[in-house]
Amino acid sequence: MNKLNLQLLSSDELSESDLESALNGKKARGSYNAIQSVIRLHDDVHKALAKDDMSSDRILAFSTYMHETIHWWQHVGSHLGFITSISHPALAHVAHRHLNTLVKRNEKFKSIIEYDNYIYSQTGNPNNLEVNRILNYYHDIRYAKAFISDNTNIEIISKDKRFFLHMGRCFHELWSTSIYVLSVSIDPEFNFLPKIKDWSEKFRQAEKQQAPGFVTDSGMTISELGTTAIYEGQARFNQLQYLSIATGDKYSYDDFAEMGMLEGIYVEAFNLFLKYIGIDRPDNLNNSVIGLFLLVCDIAINPVEGFPSDIMDYESFIICSDPGIRFTLLCSFISKDKDKWTTAVQDYSRQEYIDLSEQLCEYIVCLPPLVGSAIVADWAEEHTSIRDLLKEESEMKFKPENLSIRLFTAKYIRFQEDKIKYPNVFCWIGRSMTGKVHKDLDLSVVEKIFNRHQALFIDVIGGEIRPTIFDDHHEENTMETFQTFYAFNTTYDMTFKWITEKGPFKYDYHWLTTKYSDQEMKDWVRNHFKATYSIFPEELKTFDGK
Numbered sequence: 020m021n022k023l024n025l026q027l028l029s030s031d032e033l034s035e036s037d038l039e040s041a042l043n044g045k046k047a048r049g050s051y052n053a054i055q056s057v058i059r060l061h062d063d064v065h066k067a068l069a070k071d072d073m074s075s076d077r078i079l080a081f082s083t084y085m086h087e088t089i090h091w092w093q094h095v096g097s098h099l100g101f102i103t104s105i106s107h108p109a110l111a112h113v114a115h116r117h118l119n120t121l122v123k124r125n126e127k128f129k130s131i132i133e134y135d136n137y138i139y140s141q142t143g144n145p146n147n148l149e150v151n152r153i154l155n156y157y158h159d160i161r162y163a164k165a166f167i168s169d170n171t172n173i174e175i176i177s178k179d180k181r182f183f184l185h186m187g188r189c190f191h192e193l194w195s196t197s198i199y200v201l202s203v204s205i206d207p208e209f210n211f212l213p214k215i216k217d218w219s220e221k222f223r224q225a226e227k228q229q230a231p232g233f234v235t236d237s238g239m240t241i242s243e244l245g246t247t248a249i250y251e252g253q254a255r256f257n258q259l260q261y262l263s264i265a266t267g268d269k270y271s272y273d274d275f276a277e278m279g280m281l282e283g284i285y286v287e288a289f290n291l292f293l294k295y296i297g298i299d300r301p302d303n304l305n306n307s308v309i310g311l312f313l314l315v316c317d318i319a320i321n322p323v324e325g326f327p328s329d330i331m332d333y334e335s336f337i338i339c340s341d342p343g344i345r346f347t348l349l350c351s352f353i354s355k356d357k358d359k360w361t362t363a364v365q366d367y368s369r370q371e372y373i374d375l376s377e378q379l380c381e382y383i384v385c386l387p388p389l390v391g392s393a394i395v396a397d398w399a400e401e402h403t404s405i406r407d408l409l410k411e412e413s414e415m416k417f418k419p420e421n422l423s424i425r426l427f428t429a430k431y432i433r434f435q436e437d438k439i440k441y442p443n444v445f446c447w448i449g450r451s452m453t454g455k456v457h458k459d460l461d462l463s464v465v466e467k468i469f470n471r472h473q474a475l476f477i478d479v480i481g482g483e484i485r486p487t488i489f490d491d492h493h494e495e496n497t498m499e500t501f502q503t504f505y506a507f508n509t510t511y512d513m514t515f516k517w518i519t520e521k522g523p524f525k526y527d528y529h530w531l532t533t534k535y536s537d538q539e540m541k542d543w544v545r546n547h548f549k550a551t552y553s554i555f556p557e558e559l560k561t562f563d564g565k
Contacts, residue, residue, distance in 0.1 A: 049083040051090035054107060055508065055530070057476040057484050058087045065480050078265050081452075082258045089254040089448065091474040095427055096434035096445070097320045098327065098391050099246070099342055102197045103167065106160050108423050108507070109200040111514040113156050115551070117149040118517065122554055129559040131518045137562065157518055158182035159192035169248070170241040170343045177236070187233035190337055191222050194325045204421045205404050205428060213329040221333045230334035242343035244288055246320060249342055252288030253316040255280065256309055257449035263304035264453040271303050288316065288346065295350035296357050305455075310364030310447060311353070317446045318376055319346040321388035327395050328386060339385050352382040367450060368457040372442045389442055395435040405432065415492040415500055423507040426500065430475070437468055444468055476501070483533050505531060510547050513556065522563050524556045 048061040060068075060083065067080035094100040121127070128134040131153050139145045162183055165172040176183055183189070195215040206212045225233045232239035259275055275281050292312050293300055301308045322340040324330050331339075338344050353360040363375055373389065380387040398405040411417045412429035437445075444451045444465055452469060454462035473487050486501035488494050509528055516524055526541040535543070549555050 049087045051087045051094070051474070053090075053094050053104060054512070055476075055484075056474075056504075057478065058084075058091065058474045059478045059482070060084060060087070062480045075266075078262070082262050082265075082449075085261060085448065085452065085469075086254045086258040088469070088472075088474060089257055090250060092434070092445065092472065093246075093250050093253070093320060095430050096438070096472065098388065099167070099320050099322055099340070101427070101431045102194060102326050103164055103246075105201060105424060105427055106164065106193055106197045107515075108511050109197045110156055110160055111511040112200045112203075112421075113196055114153045114514060114518065117153050118514070119552060120149050122552060127554065127559045129517050129524070129561050130520055133521060133562045153518060154182060156192065156196065159189045160196060162186070163189035163193035167245055167341060167343070169245040170341070171243065172245075173239070173241055185226075185233050185235050185237075186239060186337055187222060187225060187230070190232075190325075190340065191218060194340075198326060200421075200424060201428060204424045205408060206402070211398055211402055213326060218330065218333075221330070225333045225336075228334060232337040233334070240338055240344060242341070242347040244291055244346065245341075245343040248284055248287040248291075249316050249319055249346060251284045252286065252292075253313060253320075255285040256289060256304070256313060257447070259304045259449070260309055260313075260447070261449035261452055264450060264455050268303060268305055272300060273302075275304070288312075291346075292350055295347065296354045296361070298357055298361055305450070307362050307364045310367060310450075311360060313447055314364060314372070314375060315346060315349045315353075315379070318349060318379055318388060319343075321391065323386035323388065323391035323394075327391050335384075339383070345383060345385070348383045349379050352379065366457055367443050367447050367455075368459075369441065369443050372446055376442075389439060392435040392438045392442075395432055396439055399432065399436075409433070413491070414496055415489070416496040417500055417503075419503060422500070422503050423511070426475070426504060430472075434472060437471065441465075441468055475504075481533060482530070484531050506543075506547050509544050510551050513544060513548050514551075517556075517559065522561050 048064050050059045051057070052059070060080075064080045064083050067074075067076040068084060070077045092100075094104045118131075126134070126147075128137075131150055135145055135147070135150050135154055138147055138150065145151065158179070159182075162176045162179075163186070165176060166186055166189065173186070176186075194213075195218060198212055198215050202209060202212050202215075209216070222233075229237070231237075259280065262275075263270055272281070289312055292315065298308065319342040322342070322345065324332075324339050325336065330336055338348075364371065373387075376387045376389065399409055408425060408429050409432065411425065412433065417425050417429075434445075441460070441464075443456060444460070445468075447456060448469065450456055451460075451465045452462075454465070456465060471489075473489075476484055476486055479485050484505075486497050488497055509531075513524065526537070526544055528540050528544060529537065531540070545555050545557075
């Protein structure tokens with residue numbers, strides 16, 4: 020077996036505390052950071068991608084870039100990923116008023132978590148309304164995302180007897196907060212977004228009925244995995260299906276495993292898929308079983324209830340919207356007729372995607388992903404606010420108010436517009452990018468789709484972050500949007516640090532650019548913070564005496 024150049028393949032993902040792991044000299048060859056919204060590639064991957072040929076090195080480098088692009092799609096293009104992605108700026112938006120109230124009352128303390136502990140230690144009663152609201156938002160959203168990331172996190176979450184009530188409340192807060200902040204930008208009257216004002220009473224009814232997940236200190240349905248495993252499995256197996264076909268099917272499953280590409284988190288979801296269905300691992304990656312696994316991943320991360328559709332059954336909302344539980348239920352159904360399902364994916368066509376996804380979703384009593392895509396695509400046909408937003412996107416020139424939310428929303432809508440037409444391309448992008456998708460779909464069309472949905476921000480050789488310049492977008496507008504986006508992004512991050520970080524602020528934003536000194540970057544961040552909260556960050560008193 021001829022060895023592949025593993026230096027172009029490793030894509031160990033970033034943790035939030037390892038922001039430089041994709042830079043030159045580090046192990047990882049690629050990463051996507053959801054908080055910073057940026058793809059990073061190792062310098063040698065960038066160099067291989069720049070080659071104007073179809074050499075082995077370029078194929079391998081492209082597979083790494085594809086892997087990270089799929090992560091961008093998962094976070095901004097999937098229904099669930101979009102809600103969790105905008106929850107980060109959403110938390111900053113809903114906390115903003117309460118933080119400003121604290122400043123006006125001269126309660127200028129950092130962190131809010133430590134301030135809450137201080138109040139309790141002095142009074143025995145955490146009765147500061149603004150602090151309680153900020154921390155309730157923070158913990159509910161954080162716990163919902165932690166559960167979605169890996170259901171087994173419930174063991175840790177449930178130990179918080181003060182802020183964790185039950186997962187139903189956390190899910191309610193995650194979806195409603197994200198949708199509320201979204202409504203400010205595109206639908207303040209809730210003409211087409213889910214009517215979250217009607218949710219509270221219905222969620223209270225679920226509590227009264229003691230629905231699973233809506234009762235404190237009681238059992239609830241959980242799975243053995245979450246989006247961490249599903250996202251990595253979806254990205255890795257698309258990557259390997261691409262490599263398998265692009266290299267003439269010369270590499271088997273065992274070959275890729277020997278290269279270290281099928282271990283740990285990258286194979287966790289697939290191993291559970293095989294276990295739940297009760298089937299053996301296939302010998303190669305260009306296989307119907309792999310196609311089925313990727314379809315299950317796609318359905319799992321695209322719940323429609325809650326967003327973009329309204330909730331149909333509040334008592335089963337957790338089960339219907341949690342990707343890990345959805346994944347497990349889908350596998351359970353497939354196991355009942357595994358001979359049929361393990362050979363079901365044959366021609367990778369649009370119609371096959373629709374037929375199979377509808378059958379699978381009927382079993383788990385949930386709407387198919389394309390129903391959600393159709394709802395979103397109809398927004399542009401029926402509502403002026405969305406047409407205006409998409410015009411901004413077409414020119415890459417956005418209104419400055421809530422720019423980050425508007426930008427991500429526009430990209431999410433564009434994704435749904437194309438997914439309705441080409442769901443098979445997005446589900447099986449690895450195979451599609453080899454030209455082996457469906458006989459009626461040319462590779463040139465697939466390449467245009469892929470290029471149209473590249474990540475907005477990517478690093479260059481040396482590590483500096485740059486915006487992607489799309490062919491039909493003005494470069495000047497793109498650069499202006501880039502600057503404004505990261506002004507918002509860093510202020511959101513500083514808000515998060517205000518709530519959670521002990522001690523003085525850490526201005527660790529050197530990852531964004533190498534053009535400016537640390538002091539210049541610090542002053543840039545400080546000035547945006549003051550414009551938002553009327554004080555400089557250093558005016559906040561910390562609890563370590565500094």
